[in-house]
Amino acid sequence: DTEVTQTPKHLVMGMTNKKSLKCEQHMGHRAMYWYKQKAKKPPELMFVYSYEKLSINESVPSRFSPECPNSSLLNLHLHALQPEDSALYLCASSSYEGGPYGYTFGSGTRLTVV
């Protein structure tokens, strides 16, 4: 299995809702990442998990809460989001943090906050 699977593909949520994004990989990668991407822009790093521990938090607002229950699974819990949080959320994995072989990305969750 050489894929990163993200669910759901699309999500529309109100500003008072709580929702979660899910990411799963079975490549044995030990680093997993959340990126936020606005239209026609490069991805922006949000969080990095290395060996299931939070390694990097790029000063992301607390309304985004990551979770890594095991080495294959990464969640992003969303609560009280703002319309400007609407974006494509990409999950990625790599063999290890800073590994030289590049990332494997999922196909993303298109989030719309209304």
Place this chain on the structure above:
Amino acid sequence: AQTVTQSQPEMSVQEAETVTLSCTYDTSESNYYLFWYKQPPSRQMILVIRQEAYKQQNATENRFSVNFQKAAKSFSLKISDSQLGDTAMYFCAFMATTSGTYKYIFGTGTRLKVLA
């Protein structure tokens, strides 16, 4: 600080022709890695090719090849025999590890359109 610059926001090429996308970077590191990613309208970013800075030989993957000029800090992507499926956003990326921490930086991207 490391930077990655893609100076061509948009490009187009005729099907079956060759196109080159440019990428320049700035770093004081001696050991680093460079990548090209493709993001088609389907959204998934796909690793196209990677280059290790300590290797002088340019990387090649089928129709994709790079021209890596370390002294000039240039890392261009050449796509030969362009196909309609090559239509996508292309991002150049740089990665280096310094004192146990790493930096992974994406360029601003080049939107490539392959014309029939």
